[in-house]
Amino acid sequence: MVEDTKERIRAVALELFTAHGYEQTSLREIADRVGITKASLYYHHPSKQALLVAIVEPLLRDWRMMVERLEAVPHTPEHVRDALGECLNTLLRHREACALFARDVPALLTAVGPVLVEAKELGTRMNAWLAGPEPSQADLVRAFAATEVLNSALASAVMLPSVPQAELRATLLDAAAAVLGLTQADPTTGTAGRPGL
Amino acid sequence: MVEDTKERIRAVALELFTAHGYEQTSLREIADRVGITKASLYYHHPSKQALLVAIVEPLLRDWRMMVERLEAVPHTPEHVRDALGECLNTLLRHREACALFARDVPALLTAVGPVLVEAKELGTRMNAWLAGPEPSQADLVRAFAATEVLNSALASAVMLPSVPQAELRATLLDAAAAVLGLTQADPTTGTAGRPGL
DNA sequence: GTCTATAATTAGATAGAC
DNA sequence: GTCTATCTAATTATAGAC
Missing domain, CATH: 1.10.10.60 (Homeodomain-like)
Known part of the structure; x- marks a missing residue:
């Protein structure tokens, strides 16, 4: 090769x-x-920094695409739930690189500042979409907390290795949805309820 | 002085x-x-490492006390909610040191491995208590996710500086409770519901 | 308690042979 | 493409004067 x-x-x-x-x-x-x-x-x-960029770039590209796809879609409960699922998929697809992002912020900041800035901006846009149009401050906090729930998939895999990934995925998805005030999805139809809208 | x-x-x-x-x-x-x-x-x-330990020790002591206090208490919905609140308080009281813990794991691991090991163990015990007696795997994951929600207070303060701390606190507390399947606390009595038990 | 000076180590990076 | 050998710069840490 x-x-x-x-x-x-x-x-x-x-x-x-x-x-x-x-x-x-x-x-x-x-x-x-x-x-x-x-x-x-x-x-x-050519340098240690370039090596890091080569590692991180693919993840960032996927993430960028996901956020752009998201922003083209209306903020309905079903789409929100789908978005959480897609976010979780992207996270798990790039598990190792995401763990690096999450656990080594200071080092990455000094090494590849601009890259981290874009990552942060993508996170902000994702949260803004999750919070919905004309969000209250509580909505913004909830959106932030919901993404943290998904993020915990990275650490959970290490801390709770006995949990099968399918169950991890399903549980975290429900948890993130609960944070956003969505009720449990109906397991027979896969359709979420529409509370508080 | x-x-x-x-x-x-x-x-x-x-x-x-x-x-x-x-x-x-x-x-x-x-x-x-x-x-x-x-x-x-x-x-x-006497050394850079000792300086780090001097910084991190007070936080660890507080955290240890909190977990021990927790484990002496039965796992009821009210106590769970109180525990989340206490956890959030401890987190915010040592905000800077906690942020260091959360964001710089690899460095701390090589510098003060044993300290981090105890911190991780305390986290595990906290999660075990939160998950309740004879927890399912989903309970374990939810407990983990709930603590991640509280943790997001550290990042939220940076990402959403316009949100007053009282509102941040209240919103995250409700979010963490929602992850654990507790319903919204009654704002007039401060008493949580008892769903799904 | 604070300083100047320096030791000892290690890292990222380069030159040039093969 | 891979190697040996080396450079430069920065770091933690120490010795010893004041």
């Missing part, structure tokens, strides 16, 4: 960055694990 | 660690900001 080494470096780096943090991981560690030297690593990735 | 400098160092260090991360903050920065040199800093705190 072409560029095989480059990909292997990326994979190893993601793993080590997520496990020990960006600053705590040296390029020597990554190179050792891949089975090459630091100098060879630099042949494929 | 006795030990005034030592306290000033602690305060500045907490501020910088929280803002830029533990690894990203050098002792030179801290010393500069306090208005002394690195060598003087070492007179008061």
Whole structure:
């Protein structure tokens, strides 16, 4: 395969960055694990920062697409529930990179500030949509809390490894919906109720 | 005052660690900001690690006391709601140190591993109590998600600075309760309902 | 208690041979 | 593409004068 080494470096780096943090991981560690030297690593990735960007970029692209898809849709209870589900999917699809984002903010901020700024902006837009049109301050807080519930999927997988992912997904989706004041979805129809609208 | 400098160092260090991360903050920065040199800093705190421990210890002590108080109390809806409130109070009382814990896990793990291990254990015990006796897997996940909702108070304060703290507190408390399946508290009596038990 | 000076280590990054 | 060897800069930490 072409560029095989480059990909292997990326994979190893993601793993080590997520496990020990960006600053705590040296390029020597990554190179050792891949089975090459630091100098060879630099042949494929021009800097540690660039390596991080290469890791984080795909996640950001997916996230951007998701938010844009979202904003084209009206804020109804069904769409809100769907949005939470899609958000959870995106989170789980990029689980490791998301964990890196969530757990290593300060390091990423100094290393790739602009990238984190866009990530934060996407989060804000997502929350704004979730809060609905003309939101109260409580709506904004609830939207924020709901996304945190979904985020907890990352930590839950580590803290509660015995819970199967399907159950984790379903439970967190209901929990996030509950935070937003949506009632439980009807399991027979998959349709959510419409309270407080 | 006795030990005034030592306290000033602690305060500045907490501020910088929280803002830029533990690894990203050098002792030179801290010393500069306090208005002394690195060598003087070492007179008061024997190492960077010890400085971190001095910062984190009070938070851990409060947290430990809270969890122990909690475990002595039966798992009823009212007590659960009270527990969420107490948890939120502890979180807000140590806001900066908590933010450091939440945002800089990898750095803290390598610097003060054992301390983080105890923090994690306390979190686990808190979640176990919240999940109730003989919890289902869904109960465990919900307990975890509920604490994440409370945690979001730290980030909310930054992301939604216009929301007054009282409203933030009340909204998050209701949100966490909703995650656990408790209904809205009656605003006139402050008593929660008892659904699904 | 605070300073100057410096040791010891490590990191990211580069030059140039093969 | 990968290597050996090296550079530069920054960090934690210490020694010892005042």
